[in-house]
Amino acid sequence: MTAAPASGKVRVGVVGLGRLGKRHAENLAFRVPGASLVAACSPVEEERAWAREALPAPRLYENYADLLADSEVDAVWLVTPSSLHAQQIVDALRAGKHVFCEKPLSLDLAECERVLAEAERYPHLQATIGFMRRFDPSYKDAFDKIEAGKIGRPFLVRSQTTDKNDTEGFFVRFAGTSGGIFLDCTVHDIDVARWLLGKPRAKRVFAAGAIALHEGLRESGDVDNGVAICEFEDGKLAMFYASRTQAHGNDTHSEVIGTAGALAIGHNPRANRVEIYDANGIRNECTPNFFDRFEEAFLHEARAFVAAVQGGPGAAGSGAGSGVQAGATLADALEATRIGMALRQSLQTGEAVTL
Amino acid sequence: MTAAPASGKVRVGVVGLGRLGKRHAENLAFRVPGASLVAACSPVEEERAWAREALPAPRLYENYADLLADSEVDAVWLVTPSSLHAQQIVDALRAGKHVFCEKPLSLDLAECERVLAEAERYPHLQATIGFMRRFDPSYKDAFDKIEAGKIGRPFLVRSQTTDKNDTEGFFVRFAGTSGGIFLDCTVHDIDVARWLLGKPRAKRVFAAGAIALHEGLRESGDVDNGVAICEFEDGKLAMFYASRTQAHGNDTHSEVIGTAGALAIGHNPRANRVEIYDANGIRNECTPNFFDRFEEAFLHEARAFVAAVQGGPGAAGSGAGSGVQAGATLADALEATRIGMALRQSLQTGEAVTL
């Protein structure tokens, strides 16, 4: 049992080495002082070859079970296909490992609940779902300002996740398994809204959508633009917008409106600090995708998780008292999935859905 | 019968000389070259006294019927209490006058329809409802860019009407007669959405709301913050936000999202071109209220109406072919009221409402 790392360093094994897995691996290897990347797992030989070159000599595994059997791994870092998440989390906890898992926890509510029930048996182990937006410095600054009372009582969040149009329609092919636009994209906004509004529970939702460009989605009942309203139990509200078809870039932003002011986070998704003056006017370029937009967030997320495992202040996922750097708990992920599924149901039925 | 003005000038009589009536009167008297303000009507002596001082000698009436009997009035300009609008429009048309009327047409759908039926009998008379936002230079520029195909096919509008918090709660006292936040505020956004999306008909709406500050609204079933979604028949969508409780000012803005780009109108409601650098950062002040924000719009609205009466190009309210300066027709006003009432019903029932 490895829950208490022998040295000060948390020994991490990364599972999954796709584009995002590589980023997590590099962060953990080089940019998180409290972590030591000791193992990596991928069934893909090219990915393991990359790890051999780019990482500081982790032990490499083809099978997840073998990595779990490695007694010198304190924590696993799951960047695997969504459908594997739930069981892999359970397996990690049973093997005595802390676990960080990319979102979503699961697209099946019963499965989400099964993971929560299992996790309750291991209260000494961290289990965090990767809603990285909480760790973006600007989102965190907004959270801190709200906590400090700068906008009075927050009661409304407007949040959007919109992607630059992918003319190749990559996401169309995955529409069947992604859970649709609300579970794939809006789930981030749901988590942001709950986090900024004090973790209220949802009471009722309504959603609608349109296919602007990708007719191929019709067959799976999905849309490429979706709008939604979520009412929470304590009179708080959220509005969401998700899109796959933006012309200008990835435009992820949020607003929180309170009784004494409001905060906007990322209203103009500037690529950097440059403005271009030409015959078309004055413009800025935009962040091309979430991967670039949230580069810093992924790093801070890793640091916070490692701090949580180490038990220090600013621990990730350690509940209500832990302050701004708390990552999403399994319960947060369950609630986000619950709301996302209700949005999908509303989209499909045209009716408001009561939770 | 005065429908065809004898000289080139349209002879206008203003009815109602409150704050907004005074503005219309001054615009028509001094800033609309094609108009001649020849009469004004108010039951309030102070208002008529103001007119004697400030305007170029219009004939002054206490009673609307007397003004309608004035054969040298070609058009009436109604800036009267909302509950009078419908009958006053009908009376004006029957007296052979063109009629401009501030919004709303009526909060009663049957009454709206009665006015439309009556107006069909006078096709040679202009009858326009004052949705002034269409005449704001920035809204008009957006409309023109959409017409020119700059953003592809527009399919989603997000629009908000939010007021600076009135600590005296003026609007609370009027909650019983204003029709509530959606009919009082969002009705502008509804008109903007339909105008920018090509005048689609609504299919289904959902609304929710919260009382952030003004508990006095609870008794009339109203809210001080409302959110809504509107689905139109052709797969187009709108999202609305209305608020009475903003800290920073009147923040009226709209976005139109198309298949090839998007336009935002007034995202930051700058009071002017000044930015202030101080210990709190860099800031701009905001437009305090709609009256200041839409000063230019009211003027252009008056010019367009007068041009419409004169039958020239850019005629207001003259239907589909008249280009960007067309004011809202009675049919537009009816549709806006229909949607606004459905939003109110949705707010009260918690259900989506099908139109």
Added chain:
Amino acid sequence: MTAAPASGKVRVGVVGLGRLGKRHAENLAFRVPGASLVAACSPVEEERAWAREALPAPRLYENYADLLADSEVDAVWLVTPSSLHAQQIVDALRAGKHVFCEKPLSLDLAECERVLAEAERYPHLQATIGFMRRFDPSYKDAFDKIEAGKIGRPFLVRSQTTDKNDTEGFFVRFAGTSGGIFLDCTVHDIDVARWLLGKPRAKRVFAAGAIALHEGLRESGDVDNGVAICEFEDGKLAMFYASRTQAHGNDTHSEVIGTAGALAIGHNPRANRVEIYDANGIRNECTPNFFDRFEEAFLHEARAFVAAVQGGPGAAGSGAGSGVQAGATLADALEATRIGMALRQSLQTGEAVTL
């Protein structure tokens, strides 16, 4: 002698009906309640024909002397070629008329001084030079904030006048008579700097320039981009930039830096409130030229001058005590010319010039 208008209205005669003259004429005819446009003068038949159509029946003159002889003209409004200004002002004053004159007073310092000396003999007559920027609502707001102490003691102004590149090089043909870029463009910034800094006198200047695009300027010793520093007597400073070659539009803006904060006026020369989202990013279009940028300023300038003639509060050109709406006096214009000529001398010699 007509200095005291018989009625409340100031009876104005406009002299010169080019593009800017037409604007002034229309403002005075229709948009300045205290003014009555009773006469207009132009040697060009087309311009007089325009006046017959567009204006409310002013008396039309071919010769300035005839207009001056019109006893029912209280004030003349000079929008004539720069080389005529000085003598026309003197003639107007001698005829007992108030006089508004477009900038510059003169490009000859001795002539400026002669006009000032003459004007001292007519202290009851207004004589104002048209530095309209003072009347732009944003510049005026900045002035008011400075007066209210919002930025502490202002000590540095950075100001620029830059035009969209004119590929036809109109200004190149006028380089011989315009006085060059500093006297033609920067003179506005000089006036703004002095106005915002409390009317200090200049002590020393340095200027440099470059020809970016218009080689034809070389022959007259002019440049199409010029930069300058001006030191004032009380330790205050100004930096100026003038350009004829901007790609994005007319970009006239100013900053005032004080000991407790700073103000920027028009940093982004937005054409309106629209932002465009497309594959190139997010952009706003820019004001195309000074004529559009300062449309409101020209109107407020006319109102202020007329108020000054009427002797009311907010009088234009009535000296130190008159508050924010004071137009530039002849002395201000003389000082602006003096500084502008020193800049030209510095450009030509490469040396700092002491005033």
Added chain:
Amino acid sequence: MTAAPASGKVRVGVVGLGRLGKRHAENLAFRVPGASLVAACSPVEEERAWAREALPAPRLYENYADLLADSEVDAVWLVTPSSLHAQQIVDALRAGKHVFCEKPLSLDLAECERVLAEAERYPHLQATIGFMRRFDPSYKDAFDKIEAGKIGRPFLVRSQTTDKNDTEGFFVRFAGTSGGIFLDCTVHDIDVARWLLGKPRAKRVFAAGAIALHEGLRESGDVDNGVAICEFEDGKLAMFYASRTQAHGNDTHSEVIGTAGALAIGHNPRANRVEIYDANGIRNECTPNFFDRFEEAFLHEARAFVAAVQGGPGAAGSGAGSGVQAGATLADALEATRIGMALRQSLQTGEAVTL
């Protein structure tokens, strides 16, 4: 002789462990994959104690000579008092070490030239001065766009280095040794201007200044606000502004104006992506100091230097052909000092200074 590192890693010794030295040390230790921080040097015991705790076990030296004698150090990283830079660079080169040195090279031109002469004897060794602004992603993006011809021929740079007012006047006490505002602050803008304009040589400069708040500077002939113009040999221009007294934060920004467009870098020094809506308007907070503003730049600078030592593409300081990531050479630093000293001379004499 250690110029060719045995392994792939460049073994670096950091000299000086003040605030900036600590940052460089941490970057080199943890965030520059190609580097290995093997040694650190400081005469201050507390700083060495910090190094023992925070860094991965470098060898620690009290004396620079001892570090230079360490044969397992390939490169030294000087973050020492300015007056030591020149001799320490020479000593490093003589010891066969690559050398990175914080700016300035020296405030003495003869000394600068002596270092250049010495460095010519070691062409295989990197010697770079730390003008980190070149490595800021936004500055680099602007540089790349210029290289790609996006703004035509660049001919004018406006650049400023302004600090938040330090009420304790730290810099006042160092005014005697800092070289004054132009050599301490503007030297960065000088380097930026030359870098963005294609490394032109200066021909003539003029400077002026004011003491806005810190009277204590008078004794050393320094100012707390300075403005300057620099003319380059090929008709290119630069304008500079430096300030110690800003209210809103560190506001370091630059503009490059070309014949076909312009670029602004950092016009609004946003602290992050948050905007605050409250009763004062809409605002963003600002970067508090250069240390935070250029956090990324310091990291990229280190990576580029290490890449240069390794001889790969994107090598720092390796001359004209090396592309955007080239750090400032000793010759660049000499030219920046030469211009900065001329600015100081101009400030003191009130005359333009020809170089």
